[in-house]
Amino acid sequence: MPALDALAERLPADTVIVDPDVMARYLHDEAEWAPYEAALAVVRPRTAAEVQAVVRWAIAEGVALVPRGSGTGLSGGANALAGSVVVSLDRMDRILDVDPVERLARVQPGVVNDDLRARVAADGLWYPPDPASAPWSSIGGNVATNAGGLCCVKYGVTGQYVVSLEVVNGRGELVRVGRRTAKDVAGYDLRGLFVGSEGTLGIITEVTVSLLPLPRESRAVVGYFPDLVSAGRAVAAVTEAGIIPAALELVDSYCLRAVDEWKNMGLSAEAEVLLLASTDVPGAAGQAEAEALVGCFEDGGATFAAVSETAEEAQAFFAARRLAYPALERLGPVLTEDVCVARHKVPQVLAAIQEIGERNDVTLANIAHAGDGNLHPLLITPVGDEAARERAQRAFEEIISAALAAGGTVSGEHGIGLLKMGGLERELSAEVLAMHRALKAALDPHGIMNPGKVFAER
Missing domain, CATH: 3.30.70.2740 (Alpha-Beta Plaits)
Structure with missing residues (x-):
């Protein structure tokens, strides 16, 4: 096809994919029943310059582009359109720089969330945004949807950590938006505009994120509830008490059983619904916060609530929370x-x-x-x-x-x-x-x- 030949000439030999069998896994995300169609090609660039070349070609040819990260999305945002070109950023997976003094990391969009967390932990730092898909989802995709996660109740969502972006916009221009300084009120917040834009304004080619010191201490609280409404009342009680836990997650017994049948983790709970909370406040203040959470759970109607006795027990429950969706997909x-x-x-x-x-x-x-x-x-x-x-x-x-x-x-x-x-x-x-x-x-x-x-x- 002449148009694709022109694109292939602008890029390294293995960048443009037209084999239908290879393309198949790039055509949709994880959203059940969201429609997708056959793409013209899949492109897997390695550099911002290659992304820009794809965008300029698409403008000249009038071809739609569908940006894609790891494909873990749940809304159909990365699903291919008929005659489109899917731009997969999975090869742009380098951590470019970590600055432990300014507490910043500069990464390509294909870097997996947990890989970034592991890298910065070596410097005693922490990247807080923590979607349940963190072992598989990419930073670029997290930015595109402004992903949240287990820690966002206290630490906020992805957009609160994005300080600057490099983007190829729909005009084919390679631009930088945002800053590396602690403050910035120079012009409109274009960085914030691209966060959560789901690839409709441009393709993210680089992300600079802020980091926090790595928490050194954590306690978990587990509560068993007879139904959803009583668990919900406990959540409201935590809010009314002014407590901001590091995490506060709900998971029902159906999910726990599905995870246990899949992974044989030995989980059991004599309850319909569990609330899992954690506090990372150190020392006696952290113990007091954990005990206050127990009190809120009991006020909501918990049949059992306690500070977890072992770190291993707490980690098992939170691991089950992360595995709930893939476990249910098997059913x-x-x-x-x-x-x-x-x-x-x-x-x-x-x-x-x-x-x-x-x-x-x-x-x-x-x-x-x-x-x-x-x-x-x-x-x-x-x-x-x-x-x-x-x-x-x-x-x-x-x-x-x-x-x-x-x-x-x-x-x-x-x-x-x-x-x-x-x-x-x-x-x-x-x-x-x-x-x-x-x-x-x-x-x-x-x-x-x-x-x-x-x-x-x-």
């Missing part, structure tokens, strides 16, 4: 929600989610970053059951409506992609949607950057 298609509500609304919305599942005859499992109100009900369907799929999709939309009715948002960290476009249009006013589209048109005037995602261009 059948899983449609994952990602709504976020105010913490005092968590009991109300958990009750609504449970009612929606029962009314639609959908099997629901529940995990959540409960400490910041980010709820992840998982809708599970038997393989090949079309009626169950339709019920699950109906429940998915009803959960979005319940979150919006409670003053929440359609996505806390997974992004909009394809699955949440309708929800976003219900959440944002027409005027605000128009502002989004105006920004998109300014930075992507040719309409080549992940078109048809997040919101429909008009």
Whole structure:
């Protein structure tokens, strides 16, 4: 094909992939039932200059580009469009620089989250954003969706650690936005604009993130609850007490059983729902915070709550929380929600989610970053059951409506992609949607950057 030949001439020999069997794994992310189509090619650049060459070629040829990180997304944001070129950044996986004095790390977008954490730990530093997919997800993808994670209740989401970005925008320009200084009010916050933009404004080619000192001490608190609502009340009690734990996670017994059947971790809990909390406050103050968390759990209706006796026990429960989604995937298609509500609304919305599942005859499992109100009900369907799929999709939309009715948002960290476009249009006013589209048109005037995602261009 002449157009692809011209692209291949601009890049190293092994960069452009057209073999359908090789391309297949690059065509979609992990979002169940999000549509994807056959791409023209997959491109795997190694440098920013190669990314820029791809973008300039795409502008000249009028070809849509779909940026992709590790493919762990859950909203369809990295799914291929018919006739598009998927730009996979997995080869751009170098940690370029770690500055222990300024507490900064400069990385390429394909660096895996846990690999960065391991590298900076050697300098006594810590990269806090901690999505459950941290062993597999890439920093570029985390930035593109403004990913959160287990530690965000206290330490915040990815965007709070991004200090500067190198980006190839939709005009084909290689630009840097942000700063390396402690303060910066020079111009608009273009760095913040690209964080969470899901590849619709440009392709991230380098990320500089801030770091914190590595926590030296941690205690875990485990609480058993008879139902979702009582666990939700405990979350509200923690908020009302003014406690900010390092993590506060919810996982139900369905998820624990799925993990244990897969990994044989010896987990058991005589409860329908668990809350897992941790505190990294050192010394006696940390012990006092852990005991206060126990009190909040008991106030919410816990049948059992205690500070974990061993680090190994605590680590096993948190490991199970991370493994919940892949464990459930083994049982059948899983449609994952990602709504976020105010913490005092968590009991109300958990009750609504449970009612929606029962009314639609959908099997629901529940995990959540409960400490910041980010709820992840998982809708599970038997393989090949079309009626169950339709019920699950109906429940998915009803959960979005319940979150919006409670003053929440359609996505806390997974992004909009394809699955949440309708929800976003219900959440944002027409005027605000128009502002989004105006920004998109300014930075992507040719309409080549992940078109048809997040919101429909008009």
